[in-house]
Amino acid sequence: QVQLVESGGGLVQPGGSLRLSCAASGFPFSSATMSWYRQAPGKARELVATISSFGSRINYAESVKGRFTISRDNAKNTVYLQMNSLKPEDTAVYVCNAIVYWGQGTQVTVSS
Numbered sequence: 001q002v003q004l005v006e007s008g009g010g011l012v013q014p015g016g017s018l019r020l021s022c023a024a025s026g027f028p029f030s031s032a033t034m035s036w037y038r039q040a041p042g043k044a045r046e047l048v049a050t051i052s053s054f055g056s057r058i059n060y061a062e063s064v065k066g067r068f069t070i071s072r073d074n075a076k077n078t079v080y081l082q083m084n085s086l087k088p089e090d091t092a093v094y095v096c097n098a099i100v101y102w103g104q105g106t107q108v109t110v111s112s
Helices: none
Strands: 003-007 010-012 018-025 034-039 046-051 058-060 068-073 078-083 092-098 106-110
Touching: 003 092, 018 034, 018 092, 018 106, 034 068, 034 078, 046 068, 046 078, 058 068
Parallel strands: 010 106
Antiparallel strands: 003 018, 018 078, 034 046, 034 092, 046 058, 068 078, 092 106
C-alpha cells in the first residue's frame, strides 16, 4: 500500500535549521509531483512547496521563499524540505503529499 513517512521535525530556536524527509513507497514516485504542506493549530492547511517529478518545476509559498528548499531523490523515493532561518510562525505539523496520498506529519516547533 501507499506510504508516506515524514521525519526530521523537532524543536529548534528561531534562526535555526531543520531538514525534513518524506520516504515514499507503493506508487510510482519518480513520476509524481510531491508537495509539503503545513498546518498550525487553529489555521488552515497551507501549501509550503511543490516539486515536479524530475525537479524541473518548483514552487514555494511566499512566506518561505528564500528560506526553504524542496528537493527530491528519485533513486531513494524521498523528498526533502530544507528549512533555514526558521521563525516562530513556521511552527506547525509538516505533511508530505503525493497525488491523493498524505503522510502523518512531523511536528516542527520554533521557539526560544
